[in-house]
Amino acid sequence: MMEEDILHEVMRMAQAEGCNDVKIVLSEKTADDITVLSGKVDKMQHATIRSLSLNLFIDGRDGYFYTNRVSLQGMRDFIRKAVEATRMLESDIAQTLPDPARYYRGGGVDLRTADPLLPAVTPQEKTRLALACNQEIAGKHPALISADTRYSDHYSRLWYLVSNGFEGFEQNSSVSLTTICTVDGVGGQHPMDGWGESRICFAGFPWEGISRKGLDRTLRKIGQHPIASGHYQLLVESPVADHLLQPMLAALSGQALQQQMSFLANCQGQQVGSPLLDLVDDPLIPGTRGASYFDYDGVALERRSIFSKGRLCTYFIDTPNSHRLGMPATTQCAHHLIFTPGTDTLDDLLCKAGDAILVTDFNGGNCDPSTGNFSYGIEGFHYKDGICVEPVSGINVTGNMLHLWRHLVGVANDADPWNVDLIPSLLFEDISFGGTAG
Amino acid sequence: MQESLVGRVLDAAMGCGGSYADIFAEDTLIHSLELQDGKVSQTRQVCLHGAGVRVLKGGATGYAYTMDLRRKALIDAARFAATIGGKEPLSAMPGIDGVDDELLLPCAQPAVSPGHVRELLLQADQMAHDMDARVVRVKAAVATNSRQLFFANTEGVSYTDYRPFTSIVVRVVMDQDSQSQMGYSTRQMQLEPSFVTDEVIRQVVREAVDRTSILFEAVRPEGGEMPVVMAAGASGIFIHEAIGHAFEADFNRLGTSIFSGRLGERICGPDISIVDDGSLAGDAGFLRWDDEGVCNPRTLLVDRGVLNSYMHDRISAAYYGVSPTGNGRRESFRFPPQPRMRCTYMLAGEVPPADIIRSVKKGIYAQTFTNGQVQIGAGDFTFYMKQGYLIEDGKLTRPVRDVNIIGNGPQALGDIGLVGNDLKIDHSAGMCGKGGQSVLVSQGLPTVLVNRLVVG
Numbered sequence: 001m002m003e004e005d006i007l008h009e010v011m012r013m014a015q016a017e018g019c020n021d022v023k024i025v026l027s028e029k030t031a032d033d034i035t036v037l038s039g040k041v042d043k044m045q046h047a048t049i050r051s052l053s054l055n056l057f058i059d060g061r062d063g064y065f066y067t068n069r070v071s072l073q074g075m076r077d078f079i080r081k082a083v084e085a086t087r088m089l090e091s092d093i094a095q096t097l098p099d100p101a102r103y104y105r106g107g108g109v110d111l112r113t114a115d116p117l118l119p120a121v122t123p124q125e126k127t128r129l130a131l132a133c134n135q136e137i138a139g140k141h142p143a144l145i146s147a148d149t150r151y152s153d154h155y156s157r158l159w160y161l162v163s164n165g166f167e168g169f170e171q172n173s174s175v176s177l178t179t180i181c182t183v184d185g186v187g188g189q190h191p192m193d194g195w196g197e198s199r200i201c202f203a204g205f206p207w208e209g210i211s212r213k214g215l216d217r218t219l220r221k222i223g224q225h226p227i228a229s230g231h232y233q234l235l236v237e238s239p240v241a242d243h244l245l246q247p248m249l250a251a252l253s254g255q256a257l258q259q260q261m262s263f264l265a266n267c268q269g270q271q272v273g274s275p276l277l278d279l280v281d282d283p284l285i286p287g288t289r290g291a292s293y294f295d296y297d298g299v300a301l302e303r304r305s306i307f308s309k310g311r312l313c314t315y316f317i318d319t320p321n322s323h324r325l326g327m328p329a330t331t332q333c334a335h336h337l338i339f340t341p342g343t344d345t346l347d348d349l350l351c352k353a354g355d356a357i358l359v360t361d362f363n364g365g366n367c368d369p370s371t372g373n374f375s376y377g378i379e380g381f382h383y384k385d386g387i388c389v390e391p392v393s394g395i396n397v398t399g400n401m402l403h404l405w406r407h408l409v410g411v412a413n414d415a416d417p418w419n420v421d422l423i424p425s426l427l428f429e430d431i432s433f434g435g436t437a438g
Numbered sequence: 439m440q441e442s443l444v445g446r447v448l449d450a451a452m453g454c455g456g457s458y459a460d461i462f463a464e465d466t467l468i469h470s471l472e473l474q475d476g477k478v479s480q481t482r483q484v485c486l487h488g489a490g491v492r493v494l495k496g497g498a499t500g501y502a503y504t505m506d507l508r509r510k511a512l513i514d515a516a517r518f519a520a521t522i523g524g525k526e527p528l529s530a531m532p533g534i535d536g537v538d539d540e541l542l543l544p545c546a547q548p549a550v551s552p553g554h555v556r557e558l559l560l561q562a563d564q565m566a567h568d569m570d571a572r573v574v575r576v577k578a579a580v581a582t583n584s585r586q587l588f589f590a591n592t593e594g595v596s597y598t599d600y601r602p603f604t605s606i607v608v609r610v611v612m613d614q615d616s617q618s619q620m621g622y623s624t625r626q627m628q629l630e631p632s633f634v635t636d637e638v639i640r641q642v643v644r645e646a647v648d649r650t651s652i653l654f655e656a657v658r659p660e661g662g663e664m665p666v667v668m669a670a671g672a673s674g675i676f677i678h679e680a681i682g683h684a685f686e687a688d689f690n691r692l693g694t695s696i697f698s699g700r701l702g703e704r705i706c707g708p709d710i711s712i713v714d715d716g717s718l719a720g721d722a723g724f725l726r727w728d729d730e731g732v733c734n735p736r737t738l739l740v741d742r743g744v745l746n747s748y749m750h751d752r753i754s755a756a757y758y759g760v761s762p763t764g765n766g767r768r769e770s771f772r773f774p775p776q777p778r779m780r781c782t783y784m785l786a787g788e789v790p791p792a793d794i795i796r797s798v799k800k801g802i803y804a805q806t807f808t809n810g811q812v813q814i815g816a817g818d819f820t821f822y823m824k825q826g827y828l829i830e831d832g833k834l835t836r837p838v839r840d841v842n843i844i845g846n847g848p849q850a851l852g853d854i855g856l857v858g859n860d861l862k863i864d865h866s867a868g869m870c871g872k873g874g875q876s877v878l879v880s881q882g883l884p885t886v887l888v889n890r891l892v893v894g
Contacts, residue, residue: 037692045501046518047772067485068505078485085469085481088552092479123521145693182694182815188848190694190815224816226892229662259474259575260611260618364811364820365842370611370618373658375842375894377811377820394818396842396894398661434661434894 003028006052006072007161013076014056015163017083021057021097022163023297026050026070030119031154034127036134038146041127056082060091062320094323097297100165102329104294104301108284111291114171115201118155126151129207133177136211143183143219145190147211150178153202166298174289175202179214183222191221193361198418200289217360220381224393226435227382233356234397234404234431235349237380238414240361241423242337245279247367247374247401249334252306252314254321256369263372263401264312273310273405276342280305283335290336290420299331306334310405337421342411346425349410351386353427357397358383365396372401375434395435404428443509443539444590447491450516452592454523456493456500458752459516460591460730463489463507464771467546470581473559481552489541489588490771492730493519497691497753501774507541544598546584550631555580558606558634565643566610570651574618575611580604582631595731603722603878604631605868606638608646614654621650621824626868628878629720649806649825656839659828661894665801665855666843667794667829667887671862672806674881676888677712677782679810679819680847682881683872685714685739686765686777687754689814696817696848697745705745706851709787712740714749716764716780722868722880723781725764730775734764739782751777769875776873783882787857791885794856796832802893803827803834804843806866817847845891858885 001009007024014022028050035043051068056079063086067078134149153175160168178196185191194214199205236244248264256262264272283292283301294300297319305313314330322329350358358381365376379393410427444461451459465487472480489512490503500522502515562578583603590596609622623645627633668676681697689695697705716725717735727733730752738746748754751766754777766775795803803826810821823841827834845853863882870879 041498041522043499043501043774044518044522045499045774046515047503048505050505061479063481063483065483067487069485069487082483085483085552088471088478088556089481090477090479092477095479148692182692185816188696189817190696190698192694192813192815221816226663229894259577259620260613261620363813363818363844364809364822366809366822366840368840370620371840373840375822375840377818377842377844379813379816379818393813393816394844394846394892396661396820396844396892398658398840398842398894432661435892436663 003159006070007159009072010052010075011161011163013079014054017079019056019058019083023055023097024161025053026159027156029154029156032123032126032152034130034151036130036149039134039138044123054082056086057095057097058083058086060093060095061086061089062095063089094320096319096323097162097164098299098319098329102299103166104168104298108293109286111284111293112287113200113291114155114173118153118173118175118202121202126153129177129205133179133207133211136208137215141183141215141219144215145182145184148180149211152176160298162298168294168298170292173200175199175205177205177207177210179211181215181218183218185222191218191224193218193221198289200287221391224379224391226394227390227392228437229435230433231430232433233353234359234428235353235356236359236426237346238412238416238423238425240359241426242421243362244404244426245423247372248405250369252316253333254315254317254325257315258321258324261369263370267312268315270312271310272312272402273307274408275309276408276411277307277310277405278340279307280338281334281336282338285336288336289418292335295331297332301331301335304330337423339411339415339423341413341415341424344410344412346412346414347386349412349425349427350383352410353383354385356383357392357433359397367401374399374401395433398432398434404431407431440542443541447512447516448590448592450513451491451493451520453517454520455525456495456520456523458494458592459492460589461489461491462729462768462771463541463543463588465543465546465586466770467584468581470579471552471555471559472577472579473563474577475575476563478556478559486770488771490774491516491519492774493522494753495523497757498522499774503771509539512541543588544586546586550582555631558639562608562639562643565640566608566647569643569647570612572612572614573610573647574613577609578607580606580631580634589727589729589731591731597727597731599726601628602630603628604633606634606642608642610646610650612650617654619650619653621653622646623649624866624868626722627720627865628722628724652825652837653839656837658840659802659838659893663890663892665798665887665889666891666893667798667801667803667885668883669803669805670791670858670860670883670885671864672866673804673886674783674864674883675807675810675821675867677784677883678779678870678879678881679812679821680845680850682779682782683812684814684817684847685748687748687750687758688777690748691754691757694815696815700745701748703745704743705740705848706743706854708743709857710740710743710854711738711785712782713738713785714765714780714782718781718863721781721863722865722878723779725780728764728766729768730766732762732764732766734762737763749777749779751775767877769877773875776875778872778877779870779879781863781880781882783861783863784857784884784886786859786861786884789856789858791858791860794858794885794887795829795834797856797887798829799831801829802838802841803829812847818844819847820844841893843891843893850888850891853889854886855889856887860884
């Protein structure tokens with residue numbers, strides 16, 4: 001039975017049980033994972049996944065159900081029980097499907113989100129790639145304790161059917177290779193770091209240099225230590241810069257607004273950050289990770305400005321929260337964020353920053369969703385006028401999100417175009433760090 | 439027929455020269471009901487069903503899983519996993535011989551009637567509003583998880599197990615003087631939902647309201663290095679993050695943990711002993727058997743200040759030439775096991791908690807936490823304190839909030855000054871993530887003074 005036939009059969013079963021509306025998503029995925037540890041294959045893993053999810057709408061009630069037993073045998077019983085569970089709920093007029101006029105209707109350009117050749121790549125070819133990547137640094141440095149290279153890929157296909165007029169299909173793939181190194185440090189410490197690359201396609205994967213870069217990034221961490229508390233410039237390296245953006249995005253969700261857990265409530269149209277805070281969500285760029293025609297509800301996606309020169313342009317409002325808040329529905333979340341880059345390189349920003357902490361990783365911490373107050377553990381490097389003075393760890397960066405983004409003074413041009421979100425290195429001025437007594 | 443099928447799968451798994459193989463199958467039903475804005479209006483049900491086949495050869499692992507428990511799919515998975523053995527498959531490799539039998543598991547059943555859970559949630563909502571007029575929003579959920587498991591390996595060990603799990607979480611938003619604050623409380627136990635009694639609901643709601651209420655008065659303390667008194671119970675996250683992960687033997691086998699090569703060494707004061715315990719029935723860390731067929735109720739990790747044992751799975755145990763410690767755990771059939779904690783705690787000392795607080799001139803009293811994390815190699819750990827107090831001249835004074843506590847594992851262990859006589863196991867923590875897998879854990883601690891940690 002074809003996937004589309006399964007969807008339609010499940011739809012018929014659900015409607016026969018009394019559902020007013022139904023959303024069905026059928027998902028198929030294959031995934032491989034190969035780990036090479038210091039020159040030897042340590043782990044090989046293969047998975048084939050098939051699952052079906054259902055949203056059942058009955059008289060203002062909405063239940064969510066998921067199963068990986070997709071065969072039609074037993075499906076009728078599964079649906080009957082799901083309908084019973086949904087009928088137990090209290091009616092909530094906000095729980096509806098989107099307006100059909102907002103659904104994606106096809107006709108978009110090919111977004112090239114999947115590698116059609118990936119399913120034919122053999123485990124041997126994948127293993128060779130991981131071994132070659134790992135071998136790049138074998139015996140290259142006496143401090144190297146271990147080098148762990150992980151190849152992973154997946155190939156996914158999803159079929160959608162929604163009773164009020166949406167039928168869709170999407171597919172995507174991802175191939176990634178990462179090497180994590182551990183080296184002998186000082187005082188018994190074993191610094192660990194690495195580097196990785198991800199692409200949509202297997203062919204031409206740029207494996208060369210990954211392990212070397214991973215080793216270099218680890219060696220530079222030797223001797224990390226806490227430094228004195230104080231105010232420094234904060235320069236966040238591109239690979240981890242989204243960590244500071246996530247609380248801002250979480251504060252834009254309809255659920256956060258509705259539950260009074262957003263420090264950005266009632267701020268649409270207002271200046272909430274420095275003019276350098278300029279962010280769009282553009283899911284329609286072909287060949288990029290995160291590209292998609294529609295969101296999980298089937299709503300057509302479009303390029304959307306989130307922050308324009310520091311001004312908040314939009315919230316992420318799904319259909320139920322649109323009803324509850326009396327606000328227009330947009331989309332559930334961002335898909336492919338692009339932070340408008342500057343012209344400086346990371347080195348340029350380091351030179352401009354003066355007395356700065358370059359943050360290369362975050363270690364725990366939290367942001368209060370209602371106030372925006374945050375405290376995060378960090379590690380990285382202390383720079384003065386572009387010169388690295390010392391590696392740093394074991395200190396906290398603290399503040400308030402709105403204060404932080406109003407103090408954004410520099411944006412680099414170094415976002416990796418192969419990331420799902422393109423966030424370059426960011427420079428914030430006069431930020432509080434909590435460390436030792438000095 | 440089951441034995442014959444399992445035997446054939448394991449034979450196929452060993453077909454390329456593996457030294458060990460196992461099969462782990464499960465049927466799981468997860469059900470949750472959620473209350474929001476006074477209505478029980480959301481439900482989620484997840485059915486998971488499948489089996490994973492693992493083959494070991496030396497320290498290397500081959501693994502494959504399938505959601506189809508019929509013979510062909512299981513043999514296919516076994517054959518993929520077998521390739522780690524490195525040899526060409528036997529020409530007459532055992533497996534499919536025309537029989538289309540299926541590995542049968544008891545079907546996971548809903549652990550409770552949704553109607554009963556619905557009443558519990560409405561009760562929680564009413565209680566929260568009755569307790570404090572500033573409560574403007576309540577969100578509450580009860581989730582139940584019923585797991586039916588089957589395990590067999592090439593050493594002749596096999597078992598079936600039933601693992602129920604129930605959690606309740608209550609979150610409240612309170613308004614005061616145009617300010618909104620949010621707080622929550624949870625209980626998570628490997629028990630049937632009947633453990634959520636009226637009294638448990640009352641406790642959880644009370645904690646959620648109290649924790650939120652105090653945020654209106656809480657201040658952000660000046661950051662820096664200072665003494666921290668860890669309150670008994672939830673502060674067990676300190677043990678979990680500061681040293682627990684670094685005692686997991688896979689990190690030590692690879693030489694990446696800061697405690698690698700330190701077995702038998704003194705790592706802290708003689709008044710400190712730490713255990714990992716899977717024997718506490720109902721606790722989130724309870725395990726009758728681990729997920730690779732090993733039964734070991736308790737491991738003494740630190741014996742009066744000396745590093746006594748790591749936490750092992752079969753791979754690391756073979757490497758160190760010791761018996762597995764019952765810590766081989768996996769999230770589900772989709773993952774091979776790895777060394778994980780169960781319920782990890784420090785044994786009680788002799789000092790009354792009030793004396794510990796009195797001993798501190800200026801510091802922090804830390805009570806509840808979230809977001810723990812550790813850098814295994816460097817030993818740097820952090821956890822975010824949701825609730826606590828300033829200690830000034832030996833007394834608890836102002837409540838504090840929004841504080842991240844950061845330290846280095848071995849250093850912090852060595853900096854423990856006093857150990858209280860009030861060990862408490864905490865039942866509010868739940869999931870621990872490692873290598874892409876989440877498993878249930880718990881932790882505990884008596885009141886403990888750490889002489890210096892970075893607070894900010």
